[in-house]
Amino acid sequence: MQILFATSEVAPFSKTGGLADVSASLPAALAELGHDVVVVSPLYRSVLQAGHKLNRRRLKIATRVGDKAIQGGVFELRPAPGLSLMFIDQPSLFDREQLYGQDGVDYPDNERRFAFFCRAVLELCRVAGLAPQVIHLNDWQTGPVAALLQSEYRERPELNATGTLMTIHNLGFPGLFPPGAMMTLGLNWDLFTPSGLEYFGKVSFLKAGLVFADQLTTVSPRYAREIQTPAFGCGFEGLLQERAGDLKGILNGVDYDQWDPAHDEHLAARYSLEDLSGKVACKTDLQRLAGLELEHDLPLIGAVSRLTAQKGWDEFIEQAEQLLELPAQWAVLGSGDPALEEGLRALANSHPGRLAFFSGMQEQLAHRLQAGADMLLVPSRYEPCGLNQLYALRYGTIPIVREVGGLADTIDDVAGGEGNGFVFPVGQPQQMVAAVRRALELFADRAAWHRLMQTAMAQDYSWRRPARQYDLLYRQVAGLRQE
Incomplete structure (x- = not known):
């Protein structure tokens, strides 16, 4: 045909x-x-x-x-x-x-x-x-x-x-x-x-x-x-x-020829479901690039997004005081609404070593961020499908998402016992902070987090x-x- x-x-x-x-x-x-x-x-x-x-x-x-x-x-x-x-x-x-x-x-x-x-x-x-x-x-x-x-x-x-x-x-x-x-x-x-x-x-x-x-x-x-x-x-x-x-x-x-840490040429080190050791080097690489402290035990939360109201970044900025008080680092890559870009840039300037903002859509950096982060935040108000959360699963980077559209179809909350990420409900901005807190609490249990990474990486969302x-x-x- x-x-x-x-x-x-x-x-x-x-x-x-x-x-x-x-x-x-x-x-x-x-x-x-x-x-x-x-x-x-x-x-x-x-x-x-x-x-x-x-x-x-x-x-x-x-x-x-x-x-x-x-x-x-x-x-x-x-x-x-x-x-x-x-x-x-x-x-x-x-x-x-x-x-x-x-x-x-x-x-x-x-x-x-x-x-x-x-x-x-x-x-x-x-x-x-x-x-x-x-x-x-x-x-x-x-x-x-x-x-x-x-x-x-x-x-x-x-x-x-x-x-x-x-x-x-x-x-x-x-x-x-x-x-x-x-x-x-x-x-x-x-x-x-x-x-x-x-x-x-x-x-x-x-x-x-x-x-x-x-x-x-x-x-x-x-x-x-x-x-x-x-x-x-x-x-x-x-x-x-x-x-x-x-x-x-x-x-x-997902095109796993392009998005798979086992053979991703953009990364500081390769890793796979069978051997996760390279993810440590990827995290260190991202921390250096972002000017963050080189602390492996401190959770690093990433985001790759267009910066629009649809994507929920105005809510992130509104909740930033609470989010940035949590024991975590942040690396955000995105472009779009100039006011949102300026808001994120101001947060990065006022929280050096804690939050890094990269303006623009840089393909190589998107790969490095997916591999180097421990978690990926996707706070969209609506999301027809979303690809970044699917990339994150393959990279062992645990998604934190709002319960909408394709995010809800692909990410199940760990509270259900068989989940692959963290989900927060629509219409409750404060629940974003609560979901991040839950993720950080589980991250502290290294064995449980390792099992969650393996669950995420084993999922098949090929074409x-x-x-x-x-x-x-x-x-x-x-x-x-x-x-």
Whole structure:
């Protein structure tokens, strides 16, 4: 089966979060199952800087965005049998320092940038000779593909039997633009209604996918249930309730070729479930890098996160006085909201040797932090899946998480007797402090902590099971279009 996987970012070429990791790992796992997978993504500046030799295809993509004709090219890389990465080249739109914006502000032409990308995904099928049975869409940047396919491209022979599957990686990013975005996309105004793309007076690129895709998925079973409620539905809960029969939650997986301390080239020392000795060297390495005291017996709590209100870091800063009184060290890596960055930087300056803050998203440092920390804090208010807690399990770094979404699906509290981490409830910020205290108390029992690390590291969250679940859904979607 030929699957076209449309995504706005794909590791290691372009990345702001977990979508990039999924866009690299899931297509590779699908190719191993025998599918012909074509990943399509913009040719950002970072793609050219990634150091891979790309093949410039003699293909020209021509389409209209609003009243302007725009052309683009195609670069390709074939990293494995059955897997192709095609990058859409349009320098005026994608040759930027960042993917979506700078200094916490979105690029003002994101409407045009991703309208062009969505049309380019469909135009690519004709010029590259593709006839996918399924187009897999991801988040708001690709949502309009489903609407464009239905309204304009369905009669093309290469697309007349193509089904669509839309994955919601984060409902909190609806891709909102003024009503004129209908013209930019080239969609009929008849679709600017509450049953179409209209969302509280604006056009939602994400809603285009939610309404028009044949099948919807999100990245954990619990999040699939949560987003059908007012608390987590972001105003889409009514639509998602209507489409509940087409909505399925599939947990993301982990690429253990990239995230496994037994062969992670970024670490000061390797270690494994059978031999944990190298984790001591990794902790010392992180303490030195962070300017923390070199105390092996003092628990080190890490965090790797986008810094947004969703991720709960405002609550961390509010609770910092209590948290930093506890006998533990802290190392936080993240970027995002300038106010949250400044808040964490101020805490690091006022607590030298106790808390270290690294601004930015540095891949190598993320690996070193996962390996060097004893625990990983994930205080998200909502979390569709979360990958960092899954990485932490493999690294023997015990997660402390809020009971939401994929965090609740993957982390069971040790209080139940068979747990792999510490869980605190929604809506009670003080419970974060209580959960950290419980973790520190268990850490003092070295034998019990060692058993907990072994339990965590033995768990398998590889892509094998999710890939098989997507394989089944693809066949269902393709079958719908053949009826």
